[in-house]
Amino acid sequence: MTIHPPLEQIPADILSAADYETRAADYIAAPTLAWLAGGSGTEQTLRANREAFASLQILPRLLNDFRQASTRRTLCGTPLEHPALLAPLGHQRLLHTDGERAVARAAEATVTCLVASTLSSLAMEEVAAATSGPKWFQLYCQPRRDDTLRLLHRAESAGYQAIVLTLDAPVQPLSRRAQLAGFRLPPALAPANLVNCEPLQQVALKPGQSILLHGMMSEAPGWIDVDWLLTQTRLPIIVKGVSHPDDALRLKAMGVAGQIVSNHGGRSLDGAPASLHCLPAIRAALGADYPLLLDGGIRSGTDIFKALACGADAVLIGRLQGYALAVAGALGVAHMLKLLRDELELCMALAGTPTLDDITTRCLTGDS
Numbered sequence: 001m002t003i004h005p006p007l008e009q010i011p012a013d014i015l016s017a018a019d020y021e022t023r024a025a026d027y028i029a030a031p032t033l034a035w036l037a038g039g040s041g042t043e044q045t046l047r048a049n050r051e052a053f054a055s056l057q058i059l060p061r062l063l064n065d066f067r068q069a070s071t072r073r074t075l076c077g078t079p080l081e082h083p084a085l086l087a088p089l090g091h092q093r094l095l096h097t098d099g100e101r102a103v104a105r106a107a108e109a110t111v112t113c114l115v116a117s118t119l120s121s122l123a124m125e126e127v128a129a130a131t132s133g134p135k136w137f138q139l140y141c142q143p144r145r146d147d148t149l150r151l152l153h154r155a156e157s158a159g160y161q162a163i164v165l166t167l168d169a170p171v172q173p174l175s176r177r178a179q180l181a182g183f184r185l186p187p188a189l190a191p192a193n194l195v196n197c198e199p200l201q202q203v204a205l206k207p208g209q210s211i212l213l214h215g216m217m218s219e220a221p222g223w224i225d226v227d228w229l230l231t232q233t234r235l236p237i238i239v240k241g242v243s244h245p246d247d248a249l250r251l252k253a254m255g256v257a258g259q260i261v262s263n264h265g266g267r268s269l270d271g272a273p274a275s276l277h278c279l280p281a282i283r284a285a286l287g288a289d290y291p292l293l294l295d296g297g298i299r300s301g302t303d304i305f306k307a308l309a310c311g312a313d314a315v316l317i318g319r320l321q322g323y324a325l326a327v328a329g330a331l332g333v334a335h336m337l338k339l340l341r342d343e344l345e346l347c348m349a350l351a352g353t354p355t356l357d358d359i360t361t362r363c364l365t366g367d368s
């Protein structure tokens with residue numbers, strides 16, 4: 001099959017954000033597509049994330065006044081023009097030669113908050129320099145605290161406005177789909193942020209010990225590390241990867257500024273529930289005013305509406321970002337974000353909700 005180079009103009013037949021997913025196979029080599037699209041295990045959670053959105057319907061309401069309509073919201077001190085952020089996606093130069101720089105330019109053009117990954121192909125300073133818009137840095141704790149601290153301080157100096165601490169993937173094997181397709185990360189695309197960080201050390205295992213449980217997990221962060229991190233930065237820390245209300249409550253009590261309900265887009269624990277289904281209980285536990293975001297399975301403005309109705313203040317867009325990047329670079333990502341925003345606004349107009357605060361569970365019907 002022929003893989004096309006990225007387009008230099010917006011394809012005329014892409015009319016919805018989700019169309020980028022359908023078109024992506026023409027622009028991404030099969031092993032890379034398997035890496036991007038795939039989920040862990042038998043992909044139960046990957047599927048559940050999408051099915052959860054399909055299980056809800058939105059009730060149209062009539063005659064509401066839209067003269068004060070707005071999609072604006074401020075989250076953890078960051079003013080947002082609209083409630084869709086770009087989720088952290090590592091290794092974006094696999095998808096386009098400009099990688100994260102293209103995504104950052106698209107973020108600037110659409111005034112979208114970008115969350116740059118620890119595992120980005122380009123250094124976080126290069127990514128930050130490509131957008132004057134809002135930006136957060138996603139942090140993976142490193143095996144050595146000094147390395148974690150250095151990443152944190154670099155993010156502060158580069159002008160990131162919040163730290164997104166991802167905790168739901170302390171170990172993450174390559175998906176079965178990616179393995180079967182023969183995916184391998186080319187050494188030239190190793191994460192630029194981690195060049196001087198010490199990799200995971202081989203732990204000497206005692207007889208009967210597990211490589212995973214006693215080896216790899218020995219370097220995974222614990223509650224004590226989150227407590228420590230909170231004392232190391234003036235930036236708000238937002239934890240990504242929350243599914244259980246008890247974890248959410250404990251993180252809030254520790255002083256975490258916001259949380260993201262997420263199962264890593266079905267790439268971590270296979271068999272975990274859809275993030276959309278976890279959201280209402282977590283919102284109920286944390287209270288109405290605590291910053292809470294969601295990701296996993298969002299492919300349209302209607303999905304964004306449903307996530308907000310279930311209790312999210314905003315959402316993050318993962319794979320769609322990768323598909324749009326591969327199809328048409330910065331232009332594609334900017335176009336995909338504009339389509340998402342148009343779709344959300346259309347949905348708000350027809351559901352009779354002029355502001356984001358008007359989007360509540362009362363707008364929904366279905367088995368949430």
Ligand SMILES: Cc1cc2nc3c(=O)[nH]c(=O)nc-3n(C[C@H](O)[C@H](O)[C@H](O)COP(=O)(O)O)c2cc1C
Binds near residue numbers: 036049118
């Ligand atoms: C290819 C790929 C790479 C990812 N890399 C990261 C990462 O570096 N850090 C992180 O916190 N999450 C990462 N994620 C998870 C996303 O941030 C997000 O949680 C997920 O993609 C949301 O689901 P969606 O793809 O259905 O929108 C990655 C996801 C994908 C698909």
